[in-house]
Amino acid sequence: MACFTVPAVEALIVTAVCRPLEKRAEEQKKHGIEVSGRTTAAVLLEKRKWLTNLLWGGTVLLLFEHIWHGEIIPYFPFLTAAYNAADTAEMLHEMMTVGTAMSASVTLIWLIMVGVSEMVRRRDAVSVK
Numbered sequence: 001m002a003c004f005t006v007p008a009v010e011a012l013i014v015t016a017v018c019r020p021l022e023k024r025a026e027e028q029k030k031h032g033i034e035v036s037g038r039t040t041a042a043v044l045l046e047k048r049k050w051l052t053n054l055l056w057g058g059t060v061l062l063l064f065e066h067i068w069h070g071e072i073i074p075y076f077p078f079l080t081a082a083y084n085a086a087d088t089a090e091m092l093h094e095m096m097t098v099g100t101a102m103s104a105s106v107t108l109i110w111l112i113m114v115g116v117s118e119m120v121r122r123r124d125a126v127s128v129k
Contacts, residue, residue, distance in 0.1 A: 001071050001081045001091040004062035006099030007106060011055035018048045043118060051110040058106060 022045065066072045071080050081091035 001066070001087075001094055002079055003094050003099035003102060004059050004066065006095055007055045007062075007103045008059040010103045010107070011052050011059065014048060014052055014055070018045060021045055043114065047110075047114045047117070050113060051107065054106050054110060055103070058102065 025045070063072070072078060073080060077083065079091065081087040
């Protein structure tokens with residue numbers, strides 16, 4: 001019913017938290033300030049776009065699917081489950097279980113992708129030397 005809202009909120013939070021960090025990194029680069037080494041935070045910030053793309057893509061697909069099945073309507077209250085308390089309770093339960101599981105699995109997959117890409121980068125760096 002509204003499970004897509006959980007990944008959407010995570011995507012908003014990740015975007016809001018990382019924007020200032022990216023701006024600070026751009027300012028440092030513009031002023032010639034070099035940050036030594038590749039920290040875990042720098043790698044995660046660099047690959048943050050992957051996470052937001054995964055989250056926003058999944059949100060858009062789920063939104064479309066919910067519209068297709070008539071669970072989202074173009075007039076207030078927008079969610080058909082918001083018409084009565086029993087459906088609202090079921091919707092909130094689905095958001096807490098399915099939505100949270102989807103967000104957690106997408107984030108875990110992203111962490112695995114980042115780890116694999118770093119292993120490949122390090123392997124290539126060693127083989128070049």
